[in-house]
Amino acid sequence: MKDIIDDSNKLIRSISKEVSLPLSKEDHDLLMDMHAFLVASQDEKLSEKYDLRPGMGLAFPQLGLSKRIIIIVHEYEDGKFDNYVVINPKIVSNSEEIIAAEAGEGCLSVNRDVEGHVPRFARVTVEGYDESGNKIRIRAREELSIAFQHEIDHLNGILFFDRINKKKPFYSENEIRLI
C-alpha cells in the first residue's frame, strides 16, 4: 500500500476532489489494500507482528491522493466486521444530540496522542456512491457515526484535533454524552 502521510505533510490539509464513477481499477486495488491493512491493524496478533497502530478508517487524502473516497472497517461485535466504502460521501442529516469518544480520537495521520473530547453528532445519515456508481445511504450511530464524521473531515482537510475546544478540552457527562 502507498504510505500514509502524517500531518507534517500539507496535503493532509487540502480539500479533495469529487471522483467520477465507476471507480478505476487502480483505486479499486488500493481500496483492497486499505481494507487488508485496516483489518490487520485491528487484529491483535497481526498488529503486533507488523507493528501497526489500530485504525478503523482511512480516507484517500491520507495516502496523498485528492479523491473523495473513504473506507471504514467497523468491528460491531467481537470478531465481526462491517466494511463501508463510500465515494463522494455527504452527511445529509444529523441528530441534534452530540457525543464524544470518552478516550478521545486517534488518527493514522497523527503520530502522537492528542487529548481531548471531540464533539460529534450521535447519529448521521451519509449518502454517496459505491464502487459501481450506485447511490447508497448509510445510517450510522455512536462509534460508527464518529468514524464517518472523522473520515469525511479528512476529505475537507480537517483533523480531529481541530474540533477539540482549546479552552475546554474535556466535557463532563452532563454536557455531552461520552461513549
Ligand code: NI
Ligand atoms: Ni484520521
